[in-house]
Amino acid sequence: MSKLSASRVHESVQSLIDMHEHPAVLIDRAYRIVAANRAYRTTYGVKSEQLIGRHCYEISHHRDSPCHLHGEDCPHQQVFARGEIQRVVHTHFDGKGRPEYVGIKGHPVVLPDGEIYLGESIQRLAPPEAMNCEEMRMVGRSRPLLHAIDQLSQAAASPAPVLLAGESGVGKELAARYLHDHSPRRGGPFVAIDCTTLPESLFESEMFGHEAGAFTGCVGRKAGLFEDARNGTLFLDEIGEIPLAMQAKLLRVLESGTFRRVGGREALHADIRLVAATNRDLRNAVATGRFREDLYYRIACITIALPSLRERRADIPLLVEALLARINAANGRHARLSEAAWTRLMRHDFPGNVRELRNVLQRAVALCHGQIIEPGDLGLEEADADTGAPVAPNWGGLEREQLEALAERYHGKRRAMADALGISERTLYRRLRRHGFAAPRTGT
Numbered sequence: 001m002s003k004l005s006a007s008r009v010h011e012s013v014q015s016l017i018d019m020h021e022h023p024a025v026l027i028d029r030a031y032r033i034v035a036a037n038r039a040y041r042t043t044y045g046v047k048s049e050q051l052i053g054r055h056c057y058e059i060s061h062h063r064d065s066p067c068h069l070h071g072e073d074c075p076h077q078q079v080f081a082r083g084e085i086q087r088v089v090h091t092h093f094d095g096k097g098r099p100e101y102v103g104i105k106g107h108p109v110v111l112p113d114g115e116i117y118l119g120e121s122i123q124r125l126a127p128p129e130a131m132n133c134e135e136m137r138m139v140g141r142s143r144p145l146l147h148a149i150d151q152l153s154q155a156a157a158s159p160a161p162v163l164l165a166g167e168s169g170v171g172k173e174l175a176a177r178y179l180h181d182h183s184p185r186r187g188g189p190f191v192a193i194d195c196t197t198l199p200e201s202l203f204e205s206e207m208f209g210h211e212a213g214a215f216t217g218c219v220g221r222k223a224g225l226f227e228d229a230r231n232g233t234l235f236l237d238e239i240g241e242i243p244l245a246m247q248a249k250l251l252r253v254l255e256s257g258t259f260r261r262v263g264g265r266e267a268l269h270a271d272i273r274l275v276a277a278t279n280r281d282l283r284n285a286v287a288t289g290r291f292r293e294d295l296y297y298r299i300a301c302i303t304i305a306l307p308s309l310r311e312r313r314a315d316i317p318l319l320v321e322a323l324l325a326r327i328n329a330a331n332g333r334h335a336r337l338s339e340a341a342w343t344r345l346m347r348h349d350f351p352g353n354v355r356e357l358r359n360v361l362q363r364a365v366a367l368c369h370g371q372i373i374e375p376g377d378l379g380l381e382e383a384d385a386d387t388g389a390p391v392a393p394n395w396g397g398l399e400r401e402q403l404e405a406l407a408e409r410y411h412g413k414r415r416a417m418a419d420a421l422g423i424s425e426r427t428l429y430r431r432l433r434r435h436g437f438a439a440p441r442t443g444t
């Protein structure tokens with residue numbers, strides 16, 4: 001766009017987008033910002049004169065290439081290719097460089113100069129204070145994770161029970177905390193219990209509390225988890241493991257909204273938001289009579305599936321970075337992965353998901369000599385060990401995620417990506433084309 005039309009555009013739309021209380025920005029076909037409102041400038045800590053003409057991905061993503069090259073859905077593509085409105089969730093970086101999840105609505109805007117632009121209105125999904133605690137942050141930018149974050153953000157506003165489904169170690173407890181931290185109950189407590197640790201004999205007293213002398217050996221009155229979580233969120237992990245008789249008791253409380261301490265008479269109000277999690281197929285447990293159907297429908301009002309790490313391999317580099325930083329900080333170390341160790345990690349299947357990745361890194365930091373983690377320090381089984389073959393050459397669907405992960409790690413640089421895979425740039429180019437990626441940048 002010429003300088004003249006840029007200034008015309010700027011004048012005609014500036015006052016319009018300034019009316020938006022959320023950050024709003026107008027972007028041209030070449031990803032350049034042509035106008036942005038005050039909320040956008042404040043959020044991303046950039047002055048007006050430094051903003052116009054800059055690439056949107058530089059400002060919000062701190063990157064030097066468009067976000068769709070890094071595995072994210074990009075409204076830019078949808079708007080300019082199809083003229084359609086698109087809503088996506090992205091990770092943006094605020095003016096202080098802190099990551100945060102945002103919901104973006106992108107729509108086509110036709111201005112008096114006849115040009116089409118992308119108009120984006122951006123809504124912060126997380127209050128910045130909720131994202132500040134690094135331990136609690138759900139790290140990742142892959143499509144499957146951002147889709148789950150979108151669902152979690154929408155569910156957070158409602159009081160309805162949520163069932164989180166996913167393999168062990170995918171981050172169900174972290175997701176439950178996210179729900180709590182983004183809900184109107186965030187000022188109240190978050191109480192988590194792993195139901196497999198509750199023996200049947202103690203289930204009732206642990207859940208609902210007991211009065212003094214309610215049963216043999218019990219001294220004094222004790223509040224249960226329902227009371228501990230008052231005004232907050234009660235997270236029942238592995239809910240599928242609750243014995244049938246106890247399921248009936250839990251259902252009664254959820255239906256009536258009241259409970260009694262064991263040995264008590266007073267009916268207490270169950271003022272909690274229930275979030276449950278399971279790593280097995282609860283519908284199947286219902287079909288085989290191991291889980292009550294009525295309880296299932298009560299707890300699974302909103303069901304959110306959390307992706308396994310295999311389904312979001314593109315997040316591995318970011319997770320490695322975040323987890324290593326935490327482990328290093330906790331141990332006063334500065335360990336980092338050698339290229340060979342990194343390639344070795346990328347070949348692993350991670351049946352134990354993020355927890356397994358964290359444990360592998362913890363072990364590696366403890367075992368490595370000096371600062372560099374070598375493949376041998378990772379302690380991964382021989383079964384999927386380095387064979388010298390290109391990364392996952394026959395994994396079909398996984399190949400796409402690996403390419404995304406490499407694009408992320410090497411900022412889309414073709415030479416470096418090809419080297420990491422042990423293939424030529426031409427082969428890499430063919431693979432990228434096959435998976436519908438735009439050609440990445442050349443150079444190392």
Ligand SMILES: Nc1ncnc2c1ncn2[C@@H]1O[C@H](COP(=O)(O)OP(=O)(O)OP(=O)(O)O)[C@@H](O)[C@H]1O
Nearest residue numbers: 137138139167168169170171172173174279354355
């Ligand atoms: N997206 C993520 N970003 C950063 N850390 C994560 C992420 N997902 C999981 N983790 C980390 O992985 C570990 C396992 O997560 P969590 O306990 O939430 O998993 P889970 O699905 O509840 O596991 P289980 O089913 O065994 O209870 C934790 O240390 C958590 O902090």
